Amino acid sequence: MNIIEKFNKKDKVISFEIFPPNKTMTLKQLLDVIDELALFRPDFISVTYGASGNANSNYTIDIAQYIKEKYTIEAMPHLTCITSTKDKIDEILRSIEEKKLRNVLALRGDLPTDPNFKFPDPLHFQYASDLIKYIKSSKYDISAAAACYPEGHMDCDSLDKDIDNLCKKVEMGADFLITQLFFDNEKYYTFKDKLSKKNLSVPITMGILPVTNAKQIKRITTLSGASIPAKLDTLLKKYENDNKSMMEAGIEYACRQMEELNEFGVDGFHLYVMNKPEVAKKIFKNMNW
Numbered sequence: 001m002n003i004i005e006k007f008n009k010k011d012k013v014i015s016f017e018i019f020p021p022n023k024t025m026t027l028k029q030l031l032d033v034i035d036e037l038a039l040f041r042p043d044f045i046s047v048t049y050g051a052s053g054n055a056n057s058n059y060t061i062d063i064a065q066y067i068k069e070k071y072t073i074e075a076m077p078h079l080t081c082i083t084s085t086k087d088k089i090d091e092i093l094r095s096i097e098e099k100k101l102r103n104v105l106a107l108r109g110d111l112p113t114d115p116n117f118k119f120p121d122p123l124h125f126q127y128a129s130d131l132i133k134y135i136k137s138s139k140y141d142i143s144a145a146a147a148c149y150p151e152g153h154m155d156c157d158s159l160d161k162d163i164d165n166l167c168k169k170v171e172m173g174a175d176f177l178i179t180q181l182f183f184d185n186e187k188y189y190t191f192k193d194k195l196s197k198k199n200l201s202v203p204i205t206m207g208i209l210p211v212t213n214a215k216q217i218k219r220i221t222t223l224s225g226a227s228i229p230a231k232l233d234t235l236l237k238k239y240e241n242d243n244k245s246m247m248e249a250g251i252e253y254a255c256r257q258m259e260e261l262n263e264f265g266v267d268g269f270h271l272y273v274m275n276k277p278e279v280a281k282k283i284f285k286n287m288n289w
């Protein structure tokens, strides 16, 4: 099923994001994580591909297929394009289709950290919009979702310019959007206000990261540029060396953030649970879902 149909049918679409096995988690451990996450029957689960510029793209599609076949939960592999040739993208799209997956999150992807990295020449896909255009204009029966940046993308000089680039992704056929993680709802309200002047009518689901330890936040804010409101900063300092309390406080913070967004009116919540079923469990309990 195309995920957009869920947005059309439901008041709130709830989804999870996970990452493939890496040095911190084996495939077997990940499959156990998925077993636990599936109990919550999310509307879909997305699986990262080369997240944070890492080459952990192996397994992304196999894991998505496993989720869909074993649990009949819709699964959406991420696909990043800046480091890929056209042939590689075709190979992946073919494999997605063969495995009866119908949705991808089409991304440019983080730039490789290796300064000597050789980008494909010609650079067929420079922006996510190039990938979306390609998917939509080709023979693939695959829907494309895209990322959006309530605080603007880090590589872009202004929020207004980044919003114009976002509009290109939607014009090319992105059928719903997932926000970059953010901790300050005011940033989202400002973003939404700017979007209201743009005639952009696709659903937007809120990317929410429940903070589970203070170190994680340092890494992820470098990657995302998300600003930290004073209230969250106080918690991060208070529980710097106490992961258990940080997780409780982080989950509480995420739930209050979602409640407020719920009142404002949003299309869904995409939880960056990142392979931690206990986070999903606590959120569902706290939110009474």
Ligand SMILES: NC(=O)C1=CN([C@@H]2O[C@H](COP(=O)(O)OP(=O)(O)OC[C@H]3O[C@@H](n4cnc5c(N)ncnc54)[C@H](O)[C@@H]3O)[C@@H](O)[C@H]2O)C=CC1
Binding pocket: 047, 048, 049, 050, 051, 052, 053, 078, 080, 106, 107, 108, 109, 110, 111, 126, 127, 128, 129, 147, 148, 153, 154, 155, 156, 161, 162, 165, 166, 168, 169
């Ligand atoms: N690997 C993964 O699973 C995930 C990665 N991300 C991150 O998302 C970020 C970039 O991905 P996307 O949002 O898909 O990139 P994008 O291509 O939409 O945007 C990247 C940058 O290029 C600019 N831009 C976009 N289209 C443009 C155009 N047509 N002309 C000129 N400038 C344009 C944007 O304003 C932005 O600064 C990366 O940092 C990526 O890694 C986000 C979610 C998940």
Ligand SMILES: Nc1nc(=O)c2c([nH]1)NC[C@@H]1CN(c3ccc(C(=O)N[C@@H](CCC(=O)O)C(=O)O)cc3)CN21
Binding pocket: 022, 024, 025, 048, 050, 051, 052, 053, 110, 180, 181, 209, 215, 216, 219, 220, 223, 224, 272, 274
């Ligand atoms: N620029 C950018 N790149 C991304 O890959 C990315 C985003 N933004 N934003 C949306 C999601 C959120 N992503 C992530 C990625 C990792 C953690 C995380 O908590 N990582 C753990 C380590 C996990 C492990 O490898 O075991 C951490 O403690 O940093 C959270 C969100 C990936 N995605």
